[in-house]
Amino acid sequence: MTSKTRAAIAASITALLALGASACSSASGGDSADSEQLSFVGFSVLETANEPVFQGFEGTSEGKDVTFKTSYGASGDQSRAVEGGLDADVVHFSLEPDMQRLVDAGIVADDWKDTPTNGIATSSVVTLVVREGNPKDIQGWDDLVEPGVEIITPNPASSGSAKWNILAAWAHVTGNGGSEQEAEAFVKQMLENTIALPSSGREATTAFSEGNGDVLLSYENEAILARANGEPFDYIVPDDTLLIENPAAVTVDAPESATAFRDYQITPEAQAAYALSGFRPVIDGVDLPEVEGANDPADPFPTPAKLFTIDDDFNGWAEANTKFFDENDGIITQLQAETGTSE
Incomplete structure (x- = not known):
């Protein structure tokens, strides 16, 4: 060739x-006067996977008044866009160097790995x-x-x-x-x-x-x-x-609800929702559903x-x-x- x-x-x-790599859209929620909109920036394959996770978070006490604005695209491009000024409260990238770029720029704190999963939200x-x-x-x-x-x-x-x-x-x-x-x-x-x-x-x-x-x-x-x-x-x-381990973090100026969402991402409920889109859980104790599209839906993630x-x-x-x-x-x-x- x-x-x-x-x-x-x-x-x-x-x-x-021609749809474009980083088109932004309102992902969820209504327009209540008390609602708070979080800006989520992620790598492209999260777009479908995040829909039930957003909905699950909105059903919690921390997320009941939260809506999401989203931007998805190639991980490196998304990281560079945030570095260049794209609004972001929660960032979820394909790999660590794209997160490190924002740490170096002072947009994400250098302790972003201080979570039970070492900063990893999907795998x-x-x-x-x-x-x-x-x-x-x-x-x-x-x-x-x-x-x-x-x-x-x-x-x-x-x-x-x-x-x-x-x-x-x-x-x-x-x-x-x-x-x-x-x-x-x-x-x-x-x-x-x-x-x-x-x-x-x-x-x-x-x-x-x-x-x-x-x-x-x-x-x-x-x-x-x-x-x-x-x-x-x-x-x-x-x-x-x-x-493959995909990191997530909040930006330094993000509201408390962004941290609540980042924490929700690694709960058993959210990890089960991500599993429906084929992601392997990053924590133990997840009650796995049957995963449509897997080679064996009842045993979707063989070692x-x-x-x-x-x-x-x-x-x-x-x-x-x-x-x-x-x-x-x-x-x-x-x-x-x-x-x-x-x-």
Whole structure:
């Protein structure tokens, strides 16, 4: 696949996604004189998942007079927008570096991790989404570098989802005894098989649903939600994959109700609501519902044989983000330049 072909596909995908990445809307509630509106800014795949969580919070004593204004889009873009002045009381991003940007800017306090879940509000794992019936017989990571396999994954320059996906592929090699040189060669081949890099996880799913590609690298929750909405997809949780942890925090000037909502997000009730959209609970003791769209709705979140984490396998996001995604010297940044997948 040439760079020109990738660019043409990317342009067609952009045209299909004219709704925009960060459109704002009123998410809930009425216009009572006593109501308080919270501004929620989050990464794209939360849009559907948050609806029952907002409603659940509004049914509590802390949330009975609260409504929400929302903005969703690619995680990195959303973080930069808040840094640039987008109003936000609660922020919920794909990964920690997008939160750290706001800590560095003085918008989020540096103690944002001081919660029972270390600041994490939702979690998932990296999965491989394929066409119904799995016509290319994709079973795991090694199948992605076979000739003729066309991949879609979001762009690491804008999307947190993309960073999780690529690091999962890297860990597949190094976490199973391979060297970093072998991991680099593996990811390079995977990028050479990549035909499009939409700007967010949600846009990548939309591109795949439009018929582009054989495999979509995605959050498990995004795959489950797509299937629940009738998309003719199958998905595979690889034997080894990466745990995705999505942080949430309040901004320094947010009202007390924002903290109440952030705390509500990690209650058993809210975690069960997030599970309905395919997110794995971040706390114990959640009474899981049947999850429509999961491979097994009654047992929706099987434990992979080997589950890598950013902290244990990449020494945390502070090191990993610089090593792999520095805009000039990052390993993945350079591989994207070499393979013509920077845009």
